[in-house]
Amino acid sequence: MKSIKIPKGTILLRPNEICKSGYKVKMGCLKSYVINSSGKEHIIQFAPENWLISDLESFTKGTKSKIFIDAVEDSEVEILDKNYFPEFEEMEHVMLLGLSTKLRNNLIATNNRLISLLSSTSEERYFEFTKTYPQLVQRLPQKLIASYLGMTPEHLSYIKGKLAKKG
Amino acid sequence: MKSIKIPKGTILLRPNEICKSGYKVKMGCLKSYVINSSGKEHIIQFAPENWLISDLESFTKGTKSKIFIDAVEDSEVEILDKNYFPEFEEMEHVMLLGLSTKLRNNLIATNNRLISLLSSTSEERYFEFTKTYPQLVQRLPQKLIASYLGMTPEHLSYIKGKLAKKG
DNA sequence: CGAGGCCTTGACCGCGGTCAATGCCCGTGG
DNA sequence: CCACGGGCATTGACCGCGGTCAAGGCCTCG
Numbered sequence: 501m502k503s504i505k506i507p508k509g510t511i512l513l514r515p516n517e518i519c520k521s522g523y524k525v526k527m528g529c530l531k532s533y534v535i536n537s538s539g540k541e542h543i544i545q546f547a548p549e550n551w552l553i554s555d556l557e558s559f560t561k562g563t564k565s566k567i568f569i570d571a572v573e574d575s576e577v578e579i580l581d582k583n584y585f586p587e588f589e590e591m592e593h594v595m596l597l598g599l600s601t602k603l604r605n606n607l608i609a610t611n612n613r614l615i616s617l618l619s620s621t622s623e624e625r626y627f628e629f630t631k632t633y634p635q636l637v638q639r640l641p642q643k644l645i646a647s648y649l650g651m652t653p654e655h656l657s658y659i660k661g662k663l664a665k666k667g
Numbered sequence: 668m669k670s671i672k673i674p675k676g677t678i679l680l681r682p683n684e685i686c687k688s689g690y691k692v693k694m695g696c697l698k699s700y701v702i703n704s705s706g707k708e709h710i711i712q713f714a715p716e717n718w719l720i721s722d723l724e725s726f727t728k729g730t731k732s733k734i735f736i737d738a739v740e741d742s743e744v745e746i747l748d749k750n751y752f753p754e755f756e757e758m759e760h761v762m763l764l765g766l767s768t769k770l771r772n773n774l775i776a777t778n779n780r781l782i783s784l785l786s787s788t789s790e791e792r793y794f795e796f797t798k799t800y801p802q803l804v805q806r807l808p809q810k811l812i813a814s815y816l817g818m819t820p821e822h823l824s825y826i827k828g829k830l831a832k833k834g
Numbered sequence: 835c836g837a838g839g840c841c842t843t844g845a846c847c848g849c850g851g852t853c854a855a856t857g858c859c860c861g862t863g864g
Numbered sequence: 865c866c867a868c869g870g871g872c873a874t875t876g877a878c879c880g881c882g883g884t885c886a887a888g889g890c891c892t893c894g
Contacts, residue, residue, distance in 0.1 A: 536786035544782060557775045566782070588767055593760050596767060600755055603770040608724045610777045615711060615733070617784050618817050619703035622850070642873065650785050655850055657874055789882070808840070822882055824842055 501584075505576045512577075513569040519558035520582045525551050528575025531644065532567050543648040546572070546636060552580075552602075572640065622651045623659050668751075672743045679744075680736040686725035687749045692718050695742025698811065699734050710815040713739070713803060719747075719769075739807065789818045790826050 503526060506512070512530070513519055523530060530547040532555070544567060547553035558565040559582065588596065616625055626649055630637050637645065646656040670693060673679070679697070680686055690697060697714040699722070711734060714720035725732040726749065755763065783792055793816055797804050804812065813823040 534782055534786050537791075540786070542782070542785040544778070544785070556771065556778065560771060560775070588764055588771075593763070596760070596763055597755055600763060600767045600770060603767060603774055604723065604727060604755075607770055607774045607777065608727070610774060610781060611711070611723065614777060614781055614784070615701055615709070617781070618709040618711070619701050619707070624704075641871090643871095652851055653873075654852080654875085658850090661874080810840070819883055820841075821843085821884080825882090828842085 501578050501580060503576055503578050506571050506574070508571050508574050510575075511568060511570045513555060513565055513567065515566050515568065516564050517558075518562055519555040519565050522552055522554035522559065522580040522585075523547070523569070524578040524580060525549055525553070526576045526578055528577075529572040529639070530569060530575060530577065531572050532569045533647070534567050541647055542650070543644060546640070546644075546648065548636065548639070554580075572644065617650055622649065622655060623662070625649045625651075626656065626659050627663070668745050668747060670743055670745050673738050673741070675738050675741050677742075678735060678737045680722060680732055680734065682733055682735065683731050684725075685729060686722040686732050689719055689721035689726065689747040689752075690714070690736070691745040691747060692716055692720070693743045693745055695744075696739040696806070697736060697742060697744065698739050699736045700814070701734050708814055709817070710811060713800075713807070713811075713815065715803065715806070721747075739811065784817055789816065789822060790829070792816045792818075793823060793826050794830070 512523060513532075515535075525547050527549060529549075530553050532544045532547075532553055533541050534544065535541055545553060553569060555565045555567050555569070557563060586595075588599075591599070616628060620628070626645075629645065629649060642656055642660075643653040646653045649656070651659075679690060680699075682702075692714050694716060696716075697720050699711045699714075699720055700708050701711065702708055712720060720736060722732045722734050722736070724730060753762075755766075758766070783795060787795070793812075796812065796816060809823055809827075810820040813820045816823070818826075
């Protein structure tokens, strides 16, 4: 598996392309996001060190991607090329076992995020985020965190002001 | 695996319980949902015929559940008891293969719903829902669909009125 | 029949978005 | 070493999507 170094801002996947690889982050940070009908960016996932990022749907079904993947920071990533990556059916048992566990954990996490979006206020969501990913709060610009949480940077700034007063 | 018949409204799982089984719906329809800090119900998933429903996090980790599962209609469900259900590590290869595929598809679907919640308007979300699950639109009360889509029944009613005029 | 649940409609409200101005930080070049 | 410029955070005024609340009609089922 080969590694590449990419500067901040490099785009690895665009909408309408077929996703042919996954990316394992060795250093730096990537993100995936969509741009909606009014031109706004909405972040789906962050991938700091040791995280895997891809467009699972496009990768598995061979359909056109709807998302972007790019580098939030100068990064080094390992490329998991589809051509060298076995299908589920041809995998060794141990590998399949590892993958299943990853899928399951990812599904649990995604479900929790969904629940949070459905049922929590913007303030609760930000608070949960700071508890769950304190490192990322330090590391990422506020505007990206706001996008991930489904709110505007202005509103996140307002929330932080409010929380600071409380304690 | 044993089957049970349950009347509409029967609750199969409550918050703070440990989830010890999955439910495969043979007839009828179940739903899972949370109740948030202001007492509002938010639907996570519908499970009509042949769908599986559970609290994956509580089931796998043995932690306390945060969700409800109950019957939307009189239903017949097959109970997949944890005691008789092998861990990933002990599964036969074919079974693990099937499960991995289910997890993957579920993850893709959940991701798409997340994207929709983040980046689409309420009107777009309702429109997508009618395209993706036309049967459920017929079958379920509007208030449940509204809850699933992250809006109030009143607002969904308003949207339907608007769409009816357009065409 | 009567009661309760669901859908609809409309008036009002508020959370969070939009837009614009300001200031800060930092990287780049003279 | 400082001047400039661009991106990000903050603040505040205003706006609008969607929520809240209440009333009325309709259907279903006891």
